[in-house]
Amino acid sequence: MNIEAIPSTEAQVAEAARPRDREATRQRLLVAARALFAEHGYEHVTVRMIASEAEANIALVCRYFGSKAGLFGEVLQGEPTIRRIIDGDPAGLAGRLAEYAAWRMHHDPESRILRSLEYSSGDPEIKILMRDRLRTAVIDPLAAALDGPDAHARARTATALFLGIGRMRRTLGPEAPTPADVERLTAMFEACLRA
């Protein structure tokens, strides 16, 4: 079986043979996985895609993260929450959410937390990861910024609008938002957030 053509042809590959660094490889896998999961969702990304993107071997995914689901979980944990948008003047919250929602109408790249949550997954383990992440990273922080008894319900509805816009972009294709879009979204978020 050792019929390897030439053990170490440096002919084509002028790459400076990467130093063997466990942690660096782990990070490359993590970065590649984050980008791919955000772009295509858990189920449509294969470990082979991740390994290829990270220029690492397939087996390392399982070795370093236990499984594809383990890797996904670690990716999720590294994602930022929506707090960056929530923090600030409460009066302008609806406007900021609308700006962000409008941005999500056409900006496909950038791997933010909601992206991966737009996808469903048949795997129960992933479903739970998604649900927990959606709660702790989006709904709960948003609810905490609101007053009134049904703060959570209002946060959920606002989040639904986010999710739906992302879904729309993916189904119909990206759409550059107009000022009217932002205005409309602002009005909707205001209607949603007011007690």
Add this chain to the structure above:
Amino acid sequence: MNIEAIPSTEAQVAEAARPRDREATRQRLLVAARALFAEHGYEHVTVRMIASEAEANIALVCRYFGSKAGLFGEVLQGEPTIRRIIDGDPAGLAGRLAEYAAWRMHHDPESRILRSLEYSSGDPEIKILMRDRLRTAVIDPLAAALDGPDAHARARTATALFLGIGRMRRTLGPEAPTPADVERLTAMFEACLRA
């Protein structure tokens, strides 16, 4: 290879051997597929599941519908549009949409058109089917019911809210809508639909 235990044991299966009826079998497959696709989405439903649910043979799916995608396309065509909700007093449109959206917060069953569209699919053919269906069955009829230059944009945003609510239900689980929910959704749809 012909080691079949007993060719035709009627022992357990007291079923009255179904008459061989091509059209009836086709319909059973269609009904089963409609229910399963609506419940789990295109990708999570296998032709084996459909055949099993319809108590038919796997091969018949391909024979009668060409492929899984062909069957899905036929299922989509049989689904109603949103026109039933749109038709009626224009002033009450937002309210009716809100009622429907609220209903979708907790009503998991009933195989309506949007259900299958809540899922994404990697298959480009299915993506196109989804997109076209979303346009012709939901967005376009809704846009037609609106006035103003950006009727389509408003219809898209309203549809996004629908999609997001469905997504939410599937991620967080069904949630019985309160009167406050309906009120909030009505306000949001009004903010969305007004020119």
Add this chain to the structure above:
DNA sequence: CCTTGGAGTATACGCTCGTTTACTAGCCGC
């Protein structure tokens, strides 16, 4: 009664997936 066409079936093909295993090869302490 026999033939025959088509409904229904069993099974296999080719593929891709996540995962595992047995291996190779580079660096570090002695």
Add this chain to the structure above:
DNA sequence: GCGGCTAGTAAACGAGCGTATACTCCAAGG
């Protein structure tokens, strides 16, 4: 200089998928 730990690799495994093929069997037409 040289074992030995370990990062990295190649290949295979078993399962599940959509699809295709070759078959069985029933029932109607002569």
